[in-house]
Amino acid sequence: MKKLNRREVLRLGLSGAALAVLSRCMPKGLDVTDVPSTIVPAPADPTALPSPTPGQARRLLRNENRPGFYIRYYKPFEPVVRDTWRLQIEGLVNKPQYLTFQEIQDFPALTQKSRMKCVEGWSVAAKWTGFHMRDLMTLVDPDPDAQWVHFYSADDYYESLSVEELLMERVLFVYKMNDAFLLDEYGAPLRLIVPSKYGYKGSKAIVRLVFSDKSLRGYWPTVGPYTEDGEIEAGRDFALDFNESRRHGPGEVFYEDGLESM
Numbered sequence: 001m002k003k004l005n006r007r008e009v010l011r012l013g014l015s016g017a018a019l020a021v022l023s024r025c026m027p028k029g030l031d032v033t034d035v036p037s038t039i040v041p042a043p044a045d046p047t048a049l050p051s052p053t054p055g056q057a058r059r060l061l062r063n064e065n066r067p068g069f070y071i072r073y074y075k076p077f078e079p080v081v082r083d084t085w086r087l088q089i090e091g092l093v094n095k096p097q098y099l100t101f102q103e104i105q106d107f108p109a110l111t112q113k114s115r116m117k118c119v120e121g122w123s124v125a126a127k128w129t130g131f132h133m134r135d136l137m138t139l140v141d142p143d144p145d146a147q148w149v150h151f152y153s154a155d156d157y158y159e160s161l162s163v164e165e166l167l168m169e170r171v172l173f174v175y176k177m178n179d180a181f182l183l184d185e186y187g188a189p190l191r192l193i194v195p196s197k198y199g200y201k202g203s204k205a206i207v208r209l210v211f212s213d214k215s216l217r218g219y220w221p222t223v224g225p226y227t228e229d230g231e232i233e234a235g236r237d238f239a240l241d242f243n244e245s246r247r248h249g250p251g252e253v254f255y256e257d258g259l260e261s262m
Contacts, residue, residue, distance in 0.1 A: 059078065059079060060076040060077065060078060061073055061076060061077055061078070061079055061155075061184055061185060062076045064185075066185070067240075068124065068240060068241070069124050069126070069186065069240065070118070070120075070122060070124075070240070071185045071186070072118065072120075072199070073155045073157070073204070073205075074153070074155045074156060074157040074219060075155055075156065076155075077154055077155040077156075077205075079184035079188070080154050080184070080188060080189055080205055080207070082101045082181075082188065082189050083101070085100070085101055085189050085207070086098040086099065086100060086207075087099040087104060087190060087206065087207065087208070087209070088207065088208040088209070089136070089140050089208075089209045089211075090208070090209075090210055090211075091146065091150075091209075091210040091211035091212050092142055092143040092145060092146035092211045092212060092213060093140040093141060093142045093143065093146065093211050094140070094141040094142070094143065095139065095140050095141045096140070097139060097140055101175070101189050104131065104173070104175060104189075104190060105175065107131035107132075107135045107136070108131065108132075108135055109129055109130070109131065110129070110130060110131060110132055110172060111127065111128065111129045112127075112128055112170060112172065112193075113125060113126070113127050113128070113259050113260045113261075113262060114126075114128060114170060114193060114195040114252070114260050115195065115252070115253045115254070115255070115258065115259075115260045116193065116195070116199050116202070117195075117198055117199060117232050117237065117248075117253050118198065118199040118200075119198040119199065119200060119220075119226060121235075121236070121237060121238055122237065122238045122239075122240055123237050123238070123239055123240065123253055124239065124240040124241050125241055125255075125258050125259035125260040126177050126178055126259070127177070127178050127179060127259070128172055128174040128176065128177060128193050129174060129175065129176035129177075129179070130172040130173045130174030130175055130176065130190075130193070131172065131173050132167075132169075132171075132172060132173075133163070133166040133167050133171065133173070134167060136173070137163075140211070142163070142211045143211070143213075145213040146163065146211035146212060146213060147162060147163050147164070147212075147213060148160055148161070148162055148163065148211070148212045148213070148214060148215050148216065149161055149162075149163060149166060149209055149210065149211055149212070150209070150210040150212055150216045151192065151203035151206055151208075151209060152203075152206070152207060152208040152209075152210070153203050153204060153205045153206055153207060154205040154206075154207050155204075155205060157203060157204075157219055158203075158216065158218060158219055159200070159201060159203045159216075159218035159219065160215050160216035160217070160218055161192075161194070161201065162215070163211075165194070168196075170193075170195050170196070170252065171192070171193065171194050171195075172192070172193045173190055173191075173192055173206075174187075174190070174191055174192070174193050175188075175189060175190050184205075186204070187204030187205055187206075188205065189205070190205075190206045191203065191204040191205065191206060192204075192206065194230075195252040195253075195260075196231065196232060196251045196252045197229070197230040197231055197232060198226075198230045198231075198232055200218070200219075200220045200226065200230060201218070201230035215228075218230075231250070231251070232248075232250060232251055232252065232253065233250055234247075234248065234249045234250045235247070235248065236248075237253060239255065239258070241258070241259065242255075242257075242258075
């Protein structure tokens with residue numbers, strides 16, 4: 001029997017669809033077979049879920065290169081229902097909360113125009129409306145030892161940021177995009193915008209926040225070659241809103257003719 005090489009073994013373990021997802025997310029210069037050995041082989045089609053029984057048609061959010069703003073999630077999942085959604089806030093806080101969608105709108109509203117940069121090499125700017133971390137902290141009264149916040153999403157994604165990072169002025173919890181409530185595809189009911197970091201640090205469809213005295217290694221830094229801090233590096237970017245490739249420096253991406261500079 002012919003001995004399989006490493007590439008062939010991985011090809012059997014990971015489906016073509018899974019490799020496509022990994023290759024989109026890998027920084028240039030890394031082969032898609034250079035993945036951690038701890039990754040559990042994916043099923044034949046990682047986007048395939050059991051078909052609904054007759055009369056139970058359901059809508060699933062999936063990755064899609066939609067013109068204007070690509071859709072990216074960890075895995076397919078059913079959209080969150082705003083009317084029954086609750087933002088659970090727990091951990092090292094003196095006043096745990098279960099906030100409704102209406103209640104998060106009661107925080108002082110802030111609006112900014114900023115560009116979301118994906119590690120895949122594309123970006124797009126939008127107008128975002130939401131609230132700042134300091135107002136959330138006033139409500140839940142965290143313990144002084146709570147220096148980290150862990151984020152958990154409806155698609156089972158997870159990430160972590162320090163309280164210091166979350167208190168930066170251009171970091172927002174947002175529920176509106178371009179003056180309308182977030183579409184399910186783009187993170188409804190609530191997502192995090194962190195302009196100086198790659199998109200994988202900005203959790204979408206957030207359902208739970210946990211204040212902690214320890215950091216949590218996020219999903220993509222765990223399974224892929226990504227930094228835990230997620231800081232944007234200088235490089236080339238395909239700006240979807242301009243439909244062209246551009247170069248940018250490190251940190252938050254600003255284009256003089258972009259929405260984020262208006």
